[in-house]
Every structure is written in structure tokens, then in C-alpha cells.
Amino acid sequence: MLSDFGGSMAIITVSRGTYRGGVQFAEELARRLGYDCVGREELSDLASDAGIPVGKLQMALVKPPSIQQHLGPLRDMYLAFFTDHLITRIRQSGNIVYHGHAGHMLLSTIPNILRVRVVADLEYRVKGVQERLGINREKAFRYIQDVDRDRERWVRFLYDIDLADPQCFDFTLNLSQMHVPNAASGLIRMADIPEFQITPAMERSLDDLQLASRARYRLARDKRTEVAELEVVADSGKVQVRLSPLYAEVAAVVPEVLQDLEGCESVKCTLAQGSIVWLQDRFEQAPPLCPYMASMARQWDASIELMRSVPTTKDESGAVRIDERVELLERSETGGIQEDGEAERVEDLNQARTKDALQKQQCVSSISTVYGGIDEIVSALGKRDHCNLVVIGELRLSSSEAGQKRMYEQLRGRIADNLGLPVLSTSEIEREAKSGLKNGVLIGIRFLLVAAVITLVMHFQGAITALFTDESLQSIRWVVIVCIMVFVPTFAYLYGSGTGMLFKLLKMK
């Protein structure tokens, strides 16, 4: 059926929950617009048919976070498959309404997509469940809570976002107050506005995203490249794959894996020139430092390795025991880094999320864990041939602030002595990152003060030289000397720190 508002060409994503009327809304909207309608269940079935263990991914939601993160490569494969097939449907149909939990995230890099969220009051949903499943109110309420919780976990696992964040959507419709057909009618007019029309730029972006997804999927399926931490970008038929230097041996295989990839004209595989190791006990869910770290990595053409340190102690028998506050799947008995192919890696959930956040910033990143103290950390860093910089965050969180500082200084000294690597703290980077405008003002103030001093010195030359030559001032010579001894380093500091900041801004320091 052709749209009554003929001529509009759009891609609409509908984010729906349980018993909110989202599916009905999406289907009604597609019918009225004459668009194709695709749901996540359809693509999920296709993924299962292609051999992707979707069930295993879904079961991971009930496992501990440490288990979930083992499935990172599988998750990436799932998302790459989904994206590729969604874009294929878009190509076939021209216009589409996609409904799922967070379909807008699959196409997050594509402009002009109309992103709709459908919600409903709890009472409305409880009634819907009662009618559909024939259960009492209390059970219906618990059912909705369980399903909502699972959905949030699923979306967080896949995309690391908060589903309820309104900034992710262009419109939110509450179907408790509206009939579905009327809600669909209301949105049709929005689909017609120029901001949500398919443009040539949008089409090019879709092509690039589809090519990158296909490449990512193929690399994730191939045994030789499935474990590599890499970033895939496509641009007009050219595929760029960037790898962490830890996976140098994979680089040679990538072109072979991507041979004859549909739509791919050329493959370029590059290794990051070095790596920055970001070391701390715990990573935040979305560290505010990520954009600055990613920017630093891009400037240095480096990857970032997120190294989590797990403190250990020795009990009376001399056996190494891991701090009880850490949840583990398996405990390493060797101490030091757990390498790929050895005992399963234990990673903090937030460590993996930080990695995802960095990859969203187009930064190749990897994760690892080191057990033990300073010796083990230094030993682990020593194995990193390509490490350019070590960034140290909070260590020994259970210790006092003085203890943490001592640990940091000791570790910094050992790394400098043994490995000759530069070390920065996250607080230093935060200060630098936040200082932008403030630095500019400080530089300006310093230079103004210096200019004032220079002007005064040149204007009162006679008086200054008379300090030493005037016989009547001999009695206060000691005062003059003390003033000089204070003035000179103060001036040097004032001016020197200003020029230092200026050259840092110019990235020459």
C-alpha cells in the first residue's frame, strides 16, 4: 500500500518493551506508510540459522558478569550479522520500520534515522499480561519486572547503554493514552519532514557500515582472526582494519580472510605503532577519561591495553591468595598475566565496558589482568615490547590515600628504573584535559605579569643598577641580595611555567 503522504523515504526504528503495544504500533505505522516492517525476532532467527549461538548469548544474561565478557567476540559477531542483514533489508525495501529493543543502536552512526520509543504505564501493561496469559495481578506484575530486567541486561550487554535514556530517541510515545492507529497517524507526519529523509550521504554511510559489518563478521567467524582485538572501518569500498600490536601475527592473515568480500575493493591492515597501558584496580562503567585517552592514542597511533591489577597476599602457609573482594571464575596459579589460550581470563565487567567505550572512540583496545604486587606488574609490563606509555589509575583501593600514593610512587619509580617507560597518573591526565581554557587564561596572566616586570625593569634601569653601585645603599646590601635570590627563581618559575604550558598546547612538550 502506498503511503498517503507519497514521496517520503525514511528509516524508522521503534524501540519497544513488553506489552507496551510496540509491535502493533510498528506494524500499523509500516502499513500506513507502505514500508517494509522487520522485527528483531526475524533477524534473530536468521542469525540462529547462520550458526550463531543466539541462545548461548541470551543465557549469558543469567551468568556472572565475568562469564558475560568471555562472550565479547560472539557478541561482536552477532551485532555484525544483525547490522549487515538489517541494511540488506533496507536496500531491498527502500524504506523500513524496524522494531526491537534498541535497533537504533545498530545504525547509530547513520544520520537522519527517525528513532521512536514506545512506552506504556505499568497498570496498562499489567492488564495486558493478565489478559494474554491468564494470570493474576501479582504474578503479572512480577512477570513484567523480570522481563524488563532481562531486557535491560540484554541491551547493556549488547550496546552498553541505558535503554531509558531519552537522548537516544527523537520521539517517545506513551500508548496508555492513545490508540495504536491514532499514534501511528500522528507519527506519519514526522516521517515526512526533511530531517528524516534518506539522502545520498545517508546511503553512502549505509554502504560503508554494511561493508564494515560484513568484514567484522567474517573476521569474527574465522578461527585465525576470531580472538584479535581489532577495529574495522570501511570507506567507499576500502576496508581498513587496525590491530593492537599484541596481534601482529594476525595482520598477515586479515587480507586472506577478507578476500572476495562482497563490495570490498581493497583491504588495508595496519598495526597500531605502540600501546598505552592503562593500569588500575577497577575500571568505572564509563570512565570520563576515555575520550582523552582515545585522543592520546590516536595522536600516538597507539592501541590501549586496559590492565586490571588484582592484589594478592600470602597466607601463613605461603600460598598466594587473591583479595576476597574480587569475584573470580578461576584463580591463576602462576601469578602474572593470564595470556590468551591459558586459563580463562577473568575480567571486570566495567573493564570490558571501558574497552567498548574506547572502541566507540575509534581506538583499538584490549584487556588483561595481572595478579600480584609491584614485581608482577613490572614483570608484566616488561613483556610488552610495544608499550610507549603507562597510565596508572587508582591502585589498592582498600588502602588509605597515603598508602595509594606510596604505591603509585613506588610503582612509578620501578617502571622508570627497570623499563625506562614514561608514567602518567590518571589524575594528571584529568587535570590536563580539564585545563583547556583555564590554561589559556593562566598563560595570559603569566605573560602579562612578565611583561609588567620587564617594563618596570627597563624603565627603572638606573635604580636597579644603583642597588649595587650606590654607596649609600651598602647597608641594605643584604636585603637587596635576599630580594634578588627570591625574585630570580620566582620570575623564572612564572615565565618558565607559562612557556611550558604554551608549548604543551602546541604539542611540542
Place this chain on the structure above:
Amino acid sequence: MVHDVFIHLNLATAIQTVVLGFIGGVLSGFIGSGGAFFMTPGMMNLGVPGVLAVGSNITHKFGKALIGQKAHGEMGNVDRKLGLFMLVGSFIGIRIAVWINTTLLKIKGDGHGAGGSPAADLYISLVFVFILSIVALMILRDALKKRDTGEEGPSTRIAEFFNRLNLPPMIYFPVSDVRISLWVVSIVALGTGYLAGTIGVGGFIGVPAMIYVFGIPTAVAAGTELFLAMFMGAWGAFNYALAGMIDLRLVVLLYLGSLVGIHIGAYGTKVVREKMIRIVTGVIILLCVISRGVAIPVYLNSLGRMTLTQVWIDRFNLASKYLLFVSGLTGVLIILVNVITARRRRGKVQAKLRSLGIG
């Protein structure tokens, strides 16, 4: 009113002083020294009496060393115990140097500068020429020798010789991990202090002495020397201030240039090959030595030891001045060209990466 010893600072002289500081700063950041080998003779070429040039330069060094040693200290490159043991000897050396300089200052001649002493200027120039020509030749020999033989690391023969002497009391320095006789430490410290107080140059003597005579690692030698320079600078500034031989105007103007140049010079070390750094260093120092050597006949003439016409006096002064500035400017240009080329290259690479959607 500007008094006898202090030159009149007009705009032209002030700009020249700033440029002097800038060149000295670039060279100092590049080579890792304080820059006095250029700034001291440079100031003398501007007409500043030698003693005043040394006093002003050592005061300038004091402020810079105070800031610079912080970074080295944080990296753990400072052997404070060794530094403190060397302090006493170096303080005595500086005191001796100040006494000699100020005594010679009282011997008046025709005057080379505004109101200085040719005797003091001659003495400073001779010490400068003698010591720094040895340093320059050693640096050039070292740079060329490495290319031919591929040897790594400094020679330890001298250090081992002194260790074998075993002159008590022997002191162990844990950061450097060496045992040295207190006599050896004191003599080196005395020499370093004397030279710092005489010509304002400390690092060129102190650092090689620590490496070759004490046998300590290069990074620790550089860091410890900077730690020492802070105190030597303070003591030197204090002593010269007591003698009334500091021109605060020159100190401030030198900072204006040197604290900009030092960053460019330090950046230059990243983009210039190490062998080239050593060759440039050696050549510049040699040219500074020749520049100072050319001025010596003028002082001899002032003291009545030679007879020169005014034409020749002017020629020697001009040659000395231009030789120094040409050497300094040439060195700075080499560094700046390399810095600018490296920045442009980097900018192109970044732009290319951006166009490919990476970074």
C-alpha cells in the same frame, strides 16, 4: 643614570640580549647543558664586563636549575648523597673563582667594555678557550669514534683506575651504586665549582667528570649535576651579588629568550639523530672558543702586552661578536629546520589518517 660597570641597555641591546638568551636556550635544550658556553661570551661581546657576564649568567642558571631539577628528581635520576658531598668542594671552588675574578677586576686597563677590567676579561677568556676547546674536541672525537667502531657506553678505565687507588675514606653512593674516594669527589667538586664560578660553565665539566671519573650512569650524572647546579647557582649568585656583580636587567632579558628556546631545543632532540646532535654540539662549542680566542689580542692590547691600532681593535671585536652569533644562529637554524620539517611531516600523516577515518 647608568653606572660604570653596567652597560647602557637601549632597545637594540635589549633585543640582542633576548636573542642571545633564545639561542642559548635552544642550544641548552638541545645539548642538555646550561647554555653558558654561549651566553657568557655573548654578553661579553655586547660590551658587558666579563665578571658581570659570569655573575649574571650564574644567577640566570640558578633560577633555571631550580625548575629543571624537579623533573629529573621525579624520574629518580638524582643521587642526592653524591650531590651533597660535592657541594662543599664546589662551594669552595666558586668562592675561589669569585675572589680571583673580583681581584682581577680591580686591575684597570684601557677597558674593553663599559667599565670592566681587561685583566679579568683576559683571564676568563683564557680559561674559556682552554677548557672548552678540550671539551669540544672530546665531543667531536666521541661522535666520530662511535660511527667507526660501534662501541656502546662510556669508557670506565679512569673510574676503575681511581677505584683501584682505594684512597680512604671511601664512600658508597647507593643511587649511583659506586664507591668513590672522598678525595676524588672533593677534587672534582672543587674543579667544577671553580669553572662554574669563573666562566659560568659547570655541566660540561661536572657531567663528564661524574661519568668518566666516578663511573656513574649518564642519566644519574645529568640529574645530579642539575641538582648541584641549583645550589652552585644559588651560591654563585649570592657571592657575585655580594661583590655587586649581577645585572638583573640582563638576567631578566636572558630569561625572556632562554625559557622559550629551551623547549624548542628539547623538542629538537626528538627529531635530530644523536650523531648529528653531538657533531652540532662540538662544532658550536669550537666556534664559541674561536670567537673568544679572537678577542684575546684586544685584552692584551689593553694591558699593554700588545700594540694594536683602533682599526684592528674594532676588527677583532666585530669578528669575535659575529663569529659567536653566526655559530649560535647556524646551530639554532639547523635545529629549527629539523623541528619544522618534523612538524610538517607529522601534520601530513595525521591528515592522511583522518581522511581514512582512523583517528
